[in-house]
Structures are given as C-alpha cells and as structure tokens.
Amino acid sequence: MNWYGYAGNNPVVWVDPTGLVLRIVGDQRSVFAASRYLRQDPQMNNIIDDLKNSPFVYTIITNNNFDDLYDPSTRTISWDPHAALQTTSGGLQSPALGLAHEMGHAAVSDELLLLLTWVPMLFFENLEEARVILLIEDVAALTLGESLRCGHGGTPYWVPSPTSR
Numbered sequence: 278m279n280w281y282g283y284a285g286n287n288p289v290v291w292v293d294p295t296g297l298v299l300r301i302v303g304d305q306r307s308v309f310a311a312s313r314y315l316r317q318d319p320q321m322n323n324i325i326d327d328l329k330n331s332p333f334v335y336t337i338i339t340n341n342n343f344d345d346l347y348d349p350s351t352r353t354i355s356w357d358p359h360a361a362l363q364t365t366s367g368g369l370q371s372p373a374l375g376l377a378h379e380m381g382h383a384a385v386s387d388e389l390l391l392l393l394t395w396v397p398m399l400f401f402e403n404l405e406e407a408r409v410i411l412l413i414e415d416v417a418a419l420t421l422g423e424s425l426r427c428g429h430g431g432t433p434y435w436v437p438s439p440t441s442r
Contacts, residue, residue: 299329303339307358311373311439318420320413321377324384335383337376343433345375347382349390354379361436368424369442370431374414376439381413400428 301308315321328335336353343360347353356379362370382390382405393405401407406429415425423442436442 300334300336301339302336304358307339307372307439308337308356308376311358311371311376314371314373314421314440315377315380315417318377318417321380321417321420324377324380324413327384328380345379347379349382349387352383354383357433358439359435359437360433361442362426362431362433364424364426365428365430366424366426368426370418370423370426371421371442372436372439374418374421374423377417378409378414381409384413400430402429 312325316325333352336351338353338355340355340357341359343357344355345357345360346355348355354376356372356376358372358376360372360375362375364370385393385405385408390405393408394403396404398404398407401410410426410429417423418425
C-alpha cells in the first residue's frame, strides 16, 4: 500500500492530517491533476486552500456521466473528469474548469448561496450561476488560456484527461 496515495504522491501540497477536510471518492489522480492545473490561477489557489482548510467536510465524487454539480446539503461536488464543455459561443473549456465552477459554489456561505440561487438572471439561470461564471470561472479561464462563458449553457463532450480541451 502506498501511504502517499491519499495525497496524490505529493504530501507537501496535499496534507490533511485528520482525513476529514477534503474527501475524494473515485478518481483521485484526476482530482489532483485538475487541482494542480487550477492552482495556476491565484483566485482558484485560494478557493482550493479555503475548501481544504474549512471546518466543514467537503467531498468530491467523480463520475463518468457528464454530471457536474454541487449539493450544498451534503457539501458534495460531483464531477466528471472527462467532461469538457463547448460553450454556447463555440469556445472550449476543460473538465478542470468545470471542477473550478463547482468549487466556486462550495466556497460561499450556505446563506449567500441560497439567496443568490433564488434571484433569476437572464442567460445564467440565477445570480449564483452568474457570480460563479463571471467572477470565478471566467477569471480562471483567462489565466489558463481557456474560453470564456457568457451564459450557463453549453454542450459537454468527452476528453481523455481533466486538462484536455
């Protein structure tokens, strides 16, 4: 058994002494690869650290069904590490940026998340989606050289790795 496996073979960066802060169920390598990629953006680096250092337990569950979402009732992110996104304007985004999007939902207080979810917003479904897309996802996309989204829509498609487009 490899005792460093829980930390993506990088225990200096991925330390969780209690084992209770950030739990990964499924494809750990893909989560670590996406996180390393996302940490190139300063804001995403802070969001990842905030989730890891939170007093709450967050779980990332990988899947293979193009299903990315955040469930605030269980603090669970569901993420497909092979689901890239073609934006409504024809741009391409990596699955890692999808993880950044869901982490953006997780990194806000439950009260604010609920409030923003109830405010409708044209092209974005609601104000929470607009907040995450415009203030988190698009900022990371610019840093990482990926396409921006101008709405909540898009078409998922399969790619071989979390950082592929």
